[in-house]
Amino acid sequence: MKKTLRLWGVILLVTAFLAPTVLWASGLTPLLNKAESQYTKGDVLGAADALRQALVVVYNKSKLKVNRAVLVKGKPAGFGMIQPKGNDKFKANETIIIYVEPVGYHFAKKGNAYNFGVSADFSVTDTSGNILGGKKGFGNWEYTTQGRPLFDFFMTLTYNFTGIKPGKYFVLTTLNDKHGGGSVTIKTPIEIVK
Template sequence: MKLSSSSFFAPLSRICAIICLVFFLLCSFSVFGYARNLSPVDGFEKYIEEAKKHLLAKEPAATLAALRKATAEAWRRFPFTAVNVHLVAAQPAGYGRFIPRVDNVFRPGEPLILYLEPVGFVVKEDKNTGKYRYRLVADFNMVDAWGRVVSGRRTVGRFEGETAQFPDRYPLTFTYSLSGLPPGEYKVETIIRDLLGKKSHTVVTPIRVEGP
């Protein structure tokens, strides 16, 4: 059978065209996905650059405003969790103002005070007022050494409101009573629920209750 050059190159040209089309589509999807994934980071870097310019210009108010915007951009990428979790010796006086407890051993009737800072919860900004809104609630379980829930309560705390500044420094304090617990090992479960983000995070705090 005799093949002409045109009959040979025609299928080849179609194959090349298909390969080029597939390559173009793959590149388009990759670039689109890459840009979509990086857009929050780009916003973060934009505000950081703004902060640098204002800092060089010795404009403290504008510098801090840009840094707060950068924090809000980074916040959206955080997982919902808690940082700076501590058993404390007394009621905290404010953000970061606490005295850590030296151990996790308690006597019956002694209160357990837990300090933590939630991060990554959803914050809604009202474009009209410029205020930020958040809604958190917390539940509590006391679990013994065998994994049994010996006490607990739903909605031990409700934390919601509006603020003019982005609420990235929002400490929570929980005070639990250990009255009636027999001596032994326990785990305190503090479940924080983000009502706007429809997510939850559980902070597990091991403790030991000693006899009188």
């Protein structure tokens, strides 16, 4: 009984933060029941697979969101393996790196393959909201995995602004789901110092 309660607790935590309104939506309940059944039988791999399929349902009914966006000191070694910068101050011409964990992107399934993709646009504004520059389609990420969908996905956004004067700015990065999950904008404050 305790194992079953823990499993349901994990299921609720995993899905509730993304889209509480679709928790019992069509297609989700049978997968959660299957996960519980597999887990009760001791089939951990089967339970994990059913939970992954349930997350695909949740992601495909969700809108694109950002779980985490952090200024970092250098390129991450892997998912969640970051060194936060600790502040938003940069010298002129210093590289700005933002680590981003998008969630809720939609999957396109073909046979045994899962495809998802995100593109990115950006603009730089002053603190009054005046757009100083930017670019549409500056980044493009597209992945196809075989057999299992990928949820531990991160992006490394690297910016090099030359000629920007000292002052406070915002980097607005808009992520666009290639399979219909909408868009989300990340507003990152930065300060250029001498």
